[in-house]
Amino acid sequence: MFAVCAALVAAGALGTAFAFTSVNDTHEVLVVANDIKRGETIDAGDLAVVRVSVDPALTPVPGSQKAQLEGSRAAVDLWAGTLLTEQAVTDSLVPGQGESLVGISLTPAQMPSEPLYSGDIVRIVTTPGDQGEVTDKEPVTIEATVVGVSRVEETGETVVDVSVPEREAADLAARAATGRVALVLDARER
Incomplete structure (x- = not known):
């Protein structure tokens, strides 16, 4: 009986010591x-x-x-x-001085399946119109940096926020609003 009481007192002392060090840590x-x-x-x-x-x-x-x-x-x-x-x-804000942030809503067919991360360098490319017309002209491309990515569950689309030079922001926003753009992920190795 004495050994059981001694063990209980020792266990209580250890528990108290542990609680004290946890609180004081x-x-x-x-x-x-x-x-x-x-x-x-x-x-x-x-x-x-x-x-x-x-x-x-x-x-x-x-x-x-x-x-x-x-x-x-x-x-x-x-x-x-x-x-x-x-x-x-x-230390720096996004968008920075001389930059603009443009949101682009893309379907899975308009972007790579590879996950995009903040800092990725991408190109936004103008795609053919509704009739699928293909011309001999080079497609218009705008280089951008990914700032954020979010998925819209209701539509299945992905909204990619990209940072572009201020002078290209209006053109990119207008092209993105038509839905006739695709996103190309460039090499991550720099």
């Missing part, structure tokens, strides 16, 4: 102190350092990086009280 991380809209510059007062117990699945920014992040921009809308992650901060 905190890290200094950055939290958003003020709402910051996407694209806005992050100022010194917009971030605060807090001590929290961090789940290994999370990747918050360490509190020691506060000074380094001042002057960068919010990549997404940031709300006061949320942990700051590395993905939420950027």
Whole structure:
């Protein structure tokens, strides 16, 4: 009986020690102190350092990086009280200076089946009209960089957001609106 009691006391002590170290295993991380809209510059007062117990699945920014992040921009809308992650901060905005973002809705037949990723270099090519007329002229192509990809479940189409030079954006948007375009994925090796 004495051995059972001693074992229970030892197990309780180990459980208490484990709980104490789990609770006290905190890290200094950055939290958003003020709402910051996407694209806005992050100022010194917009971030605060807090001590929290961090789940290994999370990747918050360490509190020691506060000074380094001042002057960068919010990549997404940031709300006061949320942990700051590395993905939420950027040094450059999309679209950048002199660039425009154009969304192109494509059917599976208008694009490769290979998944597209942000940063892929693609060409948007004008395709023949409804009658399938083929001419001797070279098709109009516009080089672009993929920024984002989303699938529209209701239609089965994929919307590809591409960044193009500002001077080509209106032409590309007009061509994309006709639905007579195809996307060509160029080599990923650079």
